[in-house]
Amino acid sequence: MTTSTGTFAEPAPSALLLLGRGADLASERGVECVGALPAPGDPTLVERARAARAALGDRAFVLGHHYQRDEVIAFADVTGDSFKLAREAAARPDAEFVVFCGVHFMAESADILTSDAQQVVLPDLAAGCSMADMAAIDQVEDAWDVLVDAGVAQDTVPVTYMNSTAAIKAFTGRHDGTVCTSSNAHVALRWAFDRVGGLDGRGKVLFMPDQHLGRNTAVTQLGLSLDDCVVFDPRRPGGGLTTRQLRDARMILWRGHCSVHGRFSARNVADVRAAVPGVTVLVHPECTHEVVTAADMVGSTEYIIKALDAAEPGTSWAIGTELNLVRRLAAQHPGLSVHYLDSTVCFCSTMNRIDLPHLVWTLESLVEGRVPNRIVVDADDARWARVALDRMLALPGH
């Protein structure tokens, strides 16, 4: 248990299948698929996907996250960020199967927001999210005990980013908190602070699991200072913080980050400005605070897409988000000069696990009457996560 007295917990086993277990190299190949997973080089893959998709008709609804590969996006009925996709799924009550081309926590949200009659399927169970995995429910419950011991829990509202497990969302529901997206984090934080005396009071927010989104929102949009923020490290006794630090803090940031956005640096921003005169640097708020403050514009994936749609022809842009989306935006806007903020940053490896062979295997399995990789959230967690999600939906702007 992580307590102020000193010992700490290993994360609880994840429902998600993690790759690379121990020294077993075979475990890194991925998750076994019942039946035969088509070979990546099979020249009939596109034709097979089309045929299976047509055979399913309105019985299936295929969702594609913006960070998915082009070969998968080509078969998506709708594309979007995680929250938009979950709402799109909820708006299709007649679809028997929701095929979620994204990562595990997104499929969980879709299961929470859809009816019991609908089945949500994730084409590859190894498609997780390193950020979501950085906050296990046991660790969060232990962290709350630390806040109780420090005498600050009653003045603290938990807020979790959509990019978290259903169990963490349920935790915020049970503790009078809410969920937020990268678009509405500032609204969710104002709501949370209002519940504990307002921004000028002494109340706090426990923000999970992305420390960067929490810090960027609090400092650049709410006017709090960097000194108001502390980082709670779940692997250190007491989160690595003193009681005094916890009492003085306004934002208690979970030590988590996105493995993709966390790699951009202020050096990348300086380099692209030197290489591309007049470039506008546009980054996602999961980037570090130094990158966000060095950039010209900051916003969610939907914001980034809209900004390029509205851009003046001939202008230059450097984008700091996942590479699949940036490449697609560059192709869609030949009149713009679109650059990736750091040429060495890779794709989101877990998003990329969903490829055409997995999609074909999933669709053909459904045609054959077999539901593969169904994602089902525990009923009690689903109930409380729904409470937290509904609180978010009730925030201004929804």
Ligand code: SF4
């Ligand atoms: S891009 Fe980052 S936050 Fe999104 S799924 Fe990948 S690791 Fe998770």
